[in-house]
Amino acid sequence: MSVVDSAMTREVLRDISKRPLDISNLSVHVTRGVVHLAGRVEKVRGNYEFINLREEMNVIVRILKQKPGIRDVCCEVIFDDGPAPDKLNRLRRRRRLY
Template sequence: MPRPEDVEASKQVRKEIARRPLDTSLMNVRVSHGVVYLTGTVKSMRGHNVDAKQEMDMFARVLRQRPGIRDVVLDLTFRG
């Protein structure tokens, strides 16, 4: 059973990623012992001139500064 802290962190990650101009419908979020794992496929949303990889790298840096988040692992495929 996941730790309550990990469940809450997962909810926060999903909430924050939804605010970004990215299609993350094929991305999975998992948090285990404070480590965030983002896997799957990410692409820029239509009408937004955003580099998906650069956006996710920046997002990972922001997450690493959050209390309770020990690390962020990106295992993502980026599509244009």
């Protein structure tokens, strides 16, 4: 990996980490100006329950494509939206019973 690609990878990670996403299982690297995103993206714990992960990734891809030196973004991301709302409500009810 060249020095330029390493610097761009750090810059891309810095930009992604500004968004309310858990990217601990996301692999990010840049090769000759092409950003490769692969892995799993989840919601950050806290007051971010209404965030749409796909919309957030679209915003990130748009931001990255506007950066000088980036030619393209290859996004192979799996979205982990958490349990479905009805399952989440059942879990909350169970916790109240104890």
